[in-house]
Amino acid sequence: MQPNALAVSDKFRKMAIRSILSILLFLATYLFLIITAVAIVGLCAWDGYALMTFYPSFVTLMLGAGLISMSLMILFFLIKFIFSTEKKDNSHLVELKAEEQPELFRLIQVVVNEVNTDFPHKVYLSSEVNASVSYVSNFWSMFFPVRKNLQIGMGLLNAVSKTEFKAILAHEFGHFSQRSMRVGSYVYNANMVMYNMLYDSKGYKATLKQWSEASSYFNFFSSIAIWMVTAIQGLLKKIYEIVNINYLALSREMEFHADAAAARVAGSQPMINALLRIELAEQSLGVVFSYYNGKIAEAKKTDNFYPQQYFVMKQRAAAEHFILEDGLPQISADHYRKLNSTKLVLKDQWSSHPSNYDRINALNILNQPERPEAAGIAIDLLSNKEELQKAITFKTFLSVLFPEKATIEGLEIFSSEYTNQPQNVSFPRLYNGYFNKREPYHAFAVDSFKLPEQPEVKDISLLLDDQSVGTLHTLNTMILDLATVERIASGKTAMQTFDYDGRKYTTEECPTLIQSLRYEISTFEEVLDKRDQDIFSYFLHTASEQGKLTPFKKECLDYQTICKAFKVQQQIYLELSNATRFLKITTPFTEIMRNMQRVKTLEQEFIRQLEFILNNSLYESELTDTFKGHLNEYLAKDWKYYDNESYFDLELKMLIQAMTSFYTIIINKYLRQKKTLLEFQAALSENQSMVASA
Template sequence: MYIQVSGDFRKKSRSAVLAISIFIIVYILMFLLTIALAAGCVIGGILLIAAKPMFVTIMLGAGLAGTGGFIFFFIIKFLFKKHINDRSYLTEIKRSDEPELFSMIDDIVKEAETDFPKKVYLSYDVNASVFYDSSFWSMFYPIKKNLTIGLGLINTSTKQELKAILSHEFGHFSQRSMKVGSYVYNVNQIIFNLVNDDESYRNSIEKWASWSGYFSIFAALALFITGKIQWVLTKMYSFVNIRHMALSREMEFHADEVAAHIAGSLPLEESLLRMELANNSYQNVISFYEAKISKNQTSRNIYKEQSFVMNFLAQQSELDTKHGLPNVKLSESGLFNKSKLMFENQWASHPSNEDRIARLRTLNIIKDSENEPARDLFRDFEKTQEKLTVKIFSNVKYQKGKTDLDFETFALEFENQHFKDSFDKIFNNYYDNKNPDFSIQENPAAKDLSFEELFSKEKVEMVYTLIALENDKKTIEAIANKEIILKTFDYDGRKYITKDAGKLISEIDTSITEVKNLVNQNDSDIYTYFLKLAGEADKKSEFENIYGKFSKYDSEFEDRFKPYVDISNATAFLSATTPFEQIIRNFKNLKPHEEKLKSEITSYLDSPEMIDDLEEQTIKDLKYYVEKDLIYFNNNQYLETNLQLLMTAINIQPYFLHKKYFLMKKELLTIMKDLENRTYLSERLSVAEESAVPEIKGTEPAE
């Protein structure tokens, strides 16, 4: 199979090769200069010793020669550098273990006209990749690649989707034209090693400098000279890397085309759209068990729980199901991203999903699909899941013997935690990234308001449009201030040059004002609507009380946050070298701030709902802190245990402030939901009563 590369690919390949050619020329010039400098240092050192052999001249001559040697080694050190990938988190599988999976890989390799991977590994996550150990010499001889497949990906894909994703990975190396990309990648790694990977080099110089005070002078000289060389290489790295990243994006499009020809366009599109949900679900499970470490609880099968979380979140978002898996549509994946700003991210190695899917739809290649779960490729997938789950938790240190949390308990606890930490979906995500506007007033003129209209999809999109406009404005201000370096960018389908950014900001300000007015009007209608419902339910005082308390806390939030900023500033000296007398004065000045902190924390500790998510030991530490008058510095030494308690108390303060805000917001939304539910039930009952036809019994005529 041969797929013609695009004009953009050829253009960016030439740009990348030209950049590398310029780098090579610069490098050769620097290499020759370095040889001359190193030779001069060595010859100068020898002549110095030969002129007058004595201890001082021998040390100075050796130091000068050493300087030349270290400078020369710096410019050639990448020749001896080999990049070894960490395999500790990988589990190798062989053909005899999983013949059906290897048969699929055989088919892909045959169709892509590439080589079978050297080794196949399973990883924990929701991803697939091809990797290899590389060095300078790998530019001149072929290297067999290794394939990594994430179990979290297999767990959330069909067979055809997995085939598409793996075909994409092999697509990077299947075409002869793609070898340009591999070559660029290797050269880019070499430059990176020269520029950044110098820890062992510095350690060698420091060790040499420690042998003698004479050598330390020359070590400083060597570091100064190599620092200047490194500065030039850093500039060259930026120059080459920008073009490498641009080529990488084209390589992604090309690999997608290979995958589409092998497995079809639609399976790759659907897997791309679901991947974010699948990965988010996996990370949710990981986070759940991170909070269980203190309770010595682990999972027996983290991937069974990933599937549960993915389906649960899909259900909450009302996603359709296809082939037994959530079917995420492109319109749904971008529901909350209303930005009109488009510019090519010159540092991005991957194009956006939207761009990739647009290309796939243009190709529209249809293939026969195997839509059974990808897990069916394994002989005993559940056993494999459990094996990798054990490996995930193997590096976690538990204080006591760990126990596996049964699946039913996990499901119940996860659901409860989700509902506890989120707002009711009755509001259609309107308040997920927005707080009530407490500046609005009741609108007596508003009539015929309906809940469905107030929280419709159009009104929700209006909120996220406002958020996008405000974010776009910040980005364009950064472009105007040259914090982001661009030549051109697109906004709302029009191309702009950088100097026009300032003019565009005023236009965005106009749009922000227009949308903000619409959102404010809707917020006013929402307040009016619920005020009316509260009055009808004889709960107007309760609603206004909850609304007023939240409004007050919202207005005071910045002032409540200020003590945290003050005490953080007052303890900043702990991370700096400070004279003993000043330390004593600083802790004395800290006392007033500490009293405020203790008072705040005490009020939170007295509220069960504020501490229900904290670990038992953290609660004990906080109680001990507020009850004791701790000493932090004694006999010219910091008392680390007490300082740790202080830092725990300081760092917990923002958590308490934000949690209280969340709880007050949820309390307000809960009464709003209850009022709406009451109205809904009342209306249903009224309709039922009106539609009910009374049974009229006839009477027998009197005889």
């Protein structure tokens, strides 16, 4: 790397100067408070001594001692951070040694040399999709060097190439690559000092409580100390806000600098590829964690999460039609932009990281050529990868309490159950992702099937092209943007200004923008509703031409029935779920009674929906013997869940179990019915294409 490869930008210097100036403001205020506190200690010590000396008695002894103790407690509040140490729990990690992992440590050494930083003190493996360089932070680490540790997530190694991993390492080490970057570490430590004074006071409050309980005299002085400390905190919080805003702005610039280090070491594209894929990797591992969390009650677990993570990642990649290179999904920047096409730009002063979109743009501007490592996935850098994967999995399950000794399930059972879950199936490629988050048209009347008219658009590919999908993504993005702007308008964020579609807005201008967004959303919805009807008309006519109008009508009517029912059922489930949330928290008895009355009221409609499902042949395929058993037992009588200030746990468990079974049935049925209809239509289109080409 060239000596100036990691030169900081002008914007970084500007943010660093602002951060240092805000720290100086804090220090000036802090010194003033320290001097004042020392003066108070001196004054109280003299007054206390005088009181005890000139008017000796038990009362004056206690008052004098209380006066002196009060001043010392105020002073201690201002200096307690000096004795505070950040505690790190590494019990969930696996430490790696150079002699056991020569290939991994060779790569780390190469990156360390190129970035011009120190080799990490220790290297750990964790379970997640992440990598970080960390150290134990305290007051003294601002003045004395502290050796840093590297933590690597097994979920990350399982999802990136060796070259991408090299870029990620360079990014992490890039935070500490030059003296100029160490200002970020200094500001971080100063920030932690302020945080400790303002928010980390559990030990201090416990000491104050013990002191106040020692005597009624001390309780009086304790109240004064608390009042003075609260006043000091009020002043410091205002300054901390300024310091924190500038620190977070500096942190964003540090991320860009670290990305520049990654680009110089491995090239721009490997870092871009990693940024584009990490979200998919996190979601995939999250699916695996969620799956096994649901297996705890059955006393089932796995001895290795990571083959399952890789399986889910490939399944989701296939559903999105991503190509695989060296076994890893390649997500294009165009696809990412299509899914993140917001016009809303939030220069969020409370965000410490720039968006992936901004980082990708910055990396493209750098346009550094790729410097590839050996081919393959980063997990192959580990000499005994399967053994380490199992060790991490074992540590993750250590804190889990199973009802009995757990049995091990492998990839085969997981993959079978995963692919059979309706929410994990993909729709035919014909639809180009259009119906992934949109319902097929079902607002038709039965008469629509009598005399199908010629469709306005006779080529289905024109109705499901990239422009149509892009319009749908734009609508979905605008709906999210509207929700964000409404939150800003309500004062639920700290933002005062933001950009939308290239124009700056203040919070006072939010109502105008909200009205405009609502109008645009309604316009887009009209366009897409018309497109949905055109798609329906195309398949209606095609089914008629192929002599399949009757089965097509049945599929459409079945979907219409299930879709309409699902909307009602989902609303009932959500209302009942919200109404039972109080069961998870401590609640006053009078409030419990009111809440239970609401639960019983909502339960009546819930019961009607359960009976509808059990008596409707459309749901027969979803009603396993287990589900039927749960639901019939629940419906057998009118259960009582609370009385005499006590919950009835077995009855409540039956209610929750019935709710869980109910939602599983309705969501599975809805998704299966949707898939059945879309596959039937896709088959019609395929037959039409074969006839046309014959």
